[in-house]
Every structure is written in structure tokens, then in C-alpha cells.
Amino acid sequence: MTLKALIFDVDGTLAETEEAHRAAFNQVFANWGFDWSWSQAQYRELLKTTGGKERIRAWQENLPQGARRLTDDEIARMHKEKTAIYTDILAAGDLDLRPGVAELIDRARADGLKLAVATTTNLPNVEALTRCCWGAEPYDIFDVIAAGDEVAAKKPAPDVFRLALERLGLPAQVCVAFEDSLNGVLSARGAGLPVVVTPSVYTDDQDFSQAQMVVDSLSELSPDDLLALTADQPA
Numbered sequence: 001m002t003l004k005a006l007i008f009d010v011d012g013t014l015a016e017t018e019e020a021h022r023a024a025f026n027q028v029f030a031n032w033g034f035d036w037s038w039s040q041a042q043y044r045e046l047l048k049t050t051g052g053k054e055r056i057r058a059w060q061e062n063l064p065q066g067a068r069r070l071t072d073d074e075i076a077r078m079h080k081e082k083t084a085i086y087t088d089i090l091a092a093g094d095l096d097l098r099p100g101v102a103e104l105i106d107r108a109r110a111d112g113l114k115l116a117v118a119t120t121t122n123l124p125n126v127e128a129l130t131r132c133c134w135g136a137e138p139y140d141i142f143d144v145i146a147a148g149d150e151v152a153a154k155k156p157a158p159d160v161f162r163l164a165l166e167r168l169g170l171p172a173q174v175c176v177a178f179e180d181s182l183n184g185v186l187s188a189r190g191a192g193l194p195v196v197v198t199p200s201v202y203t204d205d206q207d208f209s210q211a212q213m214v215v216d217s218l219s220e221l222s223p224d225d226l227l228a229l230t231a232d233q234p235a
């Protein structure tokens, strides 16, 4: 099978965004008068729950009895504010793409491959990232964007990768997915995609045995490696 498209996760895969997310959560908690502050160790655990609103809900479940809790409505509002804080952090900041990402995307475009995003995060976060890292809008870089809020079930469910494939108009066998987490690998594999994993600061202890390839950074990935991944897939 010929390689036709690359589909990227965003957080942790394109850039190490999770520290900016964690800072934004802690800021919004302070703004709302909570003394919650997520440490790196706590955030590593919390990241096992995908989706920001879901993560706040998971956190609340472990609060002591009688502690102040948010309603689903309040969580939705808080999360909206958190997204605004996150985009401000990126707009002001110097978040870099992970090594090899820019080169891989440039090469893929020059080779006529389609480029897609399949992310649990929302479109404003993708915009913040492409503006920060490329100085460009998401659709200047990617042909297709499938975001978490557009599907019923987030990663590890395969929905968001299936949506990306549907919008690409391509079967999974001619695409390769790029991920940094176990939930992402399960999601991509569930959609029938071969997966390359670049473990990130918060996921380097996870089990990637279901991935086709694990590399420290995408700069280690050769064009031949990519072609071999699609050639391995059943036609």
C-alpha cells in the first residue's frame, strides 16, 4: 500500500504542551478561589483521563467528603476559562515543536502527502499551537482536523481517528498515526492505523507494546521507516 497521509496527535506529540495546560488549570483554580494546585506527579496520574472537563471531574471524585465540588455546568464554564488562559500562555510564550516535527511535516507536504490532526483537545487549542509554533493557522498546516469535541467518545476510543480518516477520504492502511500516549495508541490502533510513538515527558513510563514503532524523537524517523509501516498493513 502507498502512504497517503500522516495523522498527528497534538498534545505531547507535536509539542510538549502539557506543562502549559497544567499551568492553565492551576491558574483557573486560583481564579475560582480553589486552593487546588496540580503537581507534576499528580498531573501524570490525571493525564490518564483524557479531556480537560473529564479530568476536572476525575479530580473531584477523589476530594474528601464535604469538599466544595463543581457542577457539570460550572466545570464547562471553568474549562472554557482554562482554554482562554492556555491560549494566552501560548500567545505570550515560546513553546517549540518537538524535534523532527517541522521537518517531517515539510517533507510530507513536499511529497504530496495529506496531513491531519486527531486530537482530544479542541480547535482553539490547535489554533494556539499552530500560531505559536508555525506562525500560521491550523488549516495552513493541516488538510484535516478532527477534534475531541466533535466525537462521542474520546481517546482511547477510536472515534477521533475514524473521523480524521473519514474527512481524509482514505482507508487506515495508507495512513500513519503519530502519538505520545497509551490512550492515543489504543485509539489509533482501534481505527486500524499503524502508530509511531514519541514518548513525552508525562508518558515515558507507559506501555507502547501495541505501537509499530517507538522513537525518542521524529528526527530519528526516515522516509523508508514510514513506507515500511504502511507496507506492513494488510491490504
Ligand SMILES: [Mg+2]
Pocket: 009, 010, 011, 012, 013, 179, 180, 181, 184
Ligand atoms: Mg498526546
